[in-house]
Amino acid sequence: MSKIAVLTSGGDSPGMNAAVMSVARSAALLDMPLIGIKRGYNGLIGKFPNPKDNYVEMSMDQLLDIADLPGTYLRTARCPEFADKEYQQKAAQFLRELGVKGLVVIGGDGSLQGAQALCQQGIPCVGIPATIDNDLGYTEMTLGYDTAVNVCVDSIRAIRATSRSHDRPHVVEVMGRNCGDIALTAALSTGAEIVVVPEVQNWEIKDISRRLNNLIARGNTRATVVVAEGAWRTMAPFDHHSFLVKRGKVNVSFPEQRIDAINFARVLQQMAIDGVEVRATVVGYTQRGVQPTARDGAFAFEASAMAVNLLRHHISGQVVGVRSGRIFHMPMETALKMKPRFNRRMFNMVNAL
Ligand code: ADP
Ligand code: F6P
Numbered sequence: 001m002s003k004i005a006v007l008t009s010g011g012d013s014p015g016m017n018a019a020v021m022s023v024a025r026s027a028a029l030l031d032m033p034l035i036g037i038k039r040g041y042n043g044l045i046g047k048f049p050n051p052k053d054n055y056v057e058m059s060m061d062q063l064l065d066i067a068d069l070p071g072t073y074l075r076t077a078r079c080p081e082f083a084d085k086e087y088q089q090k091a092a093q094f095l096r097e098l099g100v101k102g103l104v105v106i107g108g109d110g111s112l113q114g115a116q117a118l119c120q121q122g123i124p125c126v127g128i129p130a131t132i133d134n135d136l137g138y139t140e141m142t143l144g145y146d147t148a149v150n151v152c153v154d155s156i157r158a159i160r161a162t163s164r165s166h167d168r169p170h171v172v173e174v175m176g177r178n179c180g181d182i183a184l185t186a187a188l189s190t191g192a193e194i195v196v197v198p199e200v201q202n203w204e205i206k207d208i209s210r211r212l213n214n215l216i217a218r219g220n221t222r223a224t225v226v227v228a229e230g231a232w233r234t235m236a237p238f239d240h241h242s243f244l245v246k247r248g249k250v251n252v253s254f255p256e257q258r259i260d261a262i263n264f265a266r267v268l269q270q271m272a273i274d275g276v277e278v279r280a281t282v283v284g285y286t287q288r289g290v291q292p293t294a295r296d297g298a299f300a301f302e303a304s305a306m307a308v309n310l311l312r313h314h315i316s317g318q319v320v321g322v323r324s325g326r327i328f329h330m331p332m333e334t335a336l337k338m339k340p341r342f343n344r345r346m347f348n349m350v351n352a353l
Helices: 016-029 085-098 109-120 145-166 181-190 205-217 229-234 240-246 261-271 294-312 344-350
Strands: 003-008 034-037 055-058 100-107 125-129 170-174 194-196 224-228 279-282 318-323 326-331
Touching: 003 016, 003 085, 016 034, 016 100, 016 294, 085 100, 085 109, 100 109, 100 294, 109 125, 125 294, 145 170, 145 181, 145 224, 145 279, 145 294, 170 181, 170 261, 181 194, 181 224, 181 344, 194 205, 194 344, 205 261, 224 229, 224 261, 240 261, 261 279, 294 318, 294 326
Parallel strands: 003 034, 003 100, 100 125, 125 318, 170 224, 170 279, 194 224
Antiparallel strands: 034 055, 318 326
């Protein structure tokens, strides 16, 4: 049977190890030798002098215990050179020399673009969408998204308890790059009162402040404002630094800083009714570094089995995903052109108060 390879690329996402384990199980069942490429596309371009840092022969026994570990056993990386054709050709040559007849790429949008480039170099590839961001339009879920949302829900609930105790509104910043899905679903699940996402252009800090003050005036002194990290880029211009300097809240000589959750909370506090304290928490990398939920674990398992099966039947240039709740596959080229759809109805529901 043909030898295949697997790699993880881009930001690590919960469930990547379960996916690698499932690739190994399927390969073992079909007697297909398996190579693990290390550190994303860096391993394929032979970035490191010691070959052990670039790839490893893998057997199922070695991987028995990795399925429920957070992070990625194969390591991951960003490899900007890989957008360059010269490196794509180098990677294809490297795989041919290893006798690899097919590659499973586990990663987000950029990583799957890399897989498409390798297909164009004659390497049969199948992609598994793995990113906490959920920013791929062709699939209802990406691997790791469910876990990341659950981490945010746990954080918001814990923050809510202390916010309630002190009568303090709280800003919670979550990840998602240019996608507001983590923020939106976490806000909906926790009954947060305000959610701010990058899909809304030119949103105004004054508008958020007005809505927060209305909530406070109605007795909600522990309101939660969930902000997706990408939303800082789509905020209407507001000179928060001069505003805070004028109020004596930051030092004039303090270097100009971009708006972030802490400064945002400071501005909201200054615009709020006297005496109200507004605090901020950035959930950060805890969204990535935990064990996958059952939903992500099961998706990893099924998607990877499908990916190996496709390669075995010489069907390549495909991505696996979820449609109407079921695993499916479709051509990579079409899939990667599909834009993620923002759920405006859900957004309005959260922000209805
Ligand atoms: P993600 O896969 O999570 O979206 P990135 O966008 O950072 O993460 O992409 C991960 C890696 O995929 C990049 O560092 C690069 O190696 C590769 N990649 C991204 N875009 C392309 C592209 N257009 N062509 C080839 N490779 C790409
Ligand atoms: O793409 C996943 C992600 O966690 C994004 O949500 C976030 O913007 C980015 O990666 C952070 O990347 P890094 O690990 O390079 O800081």
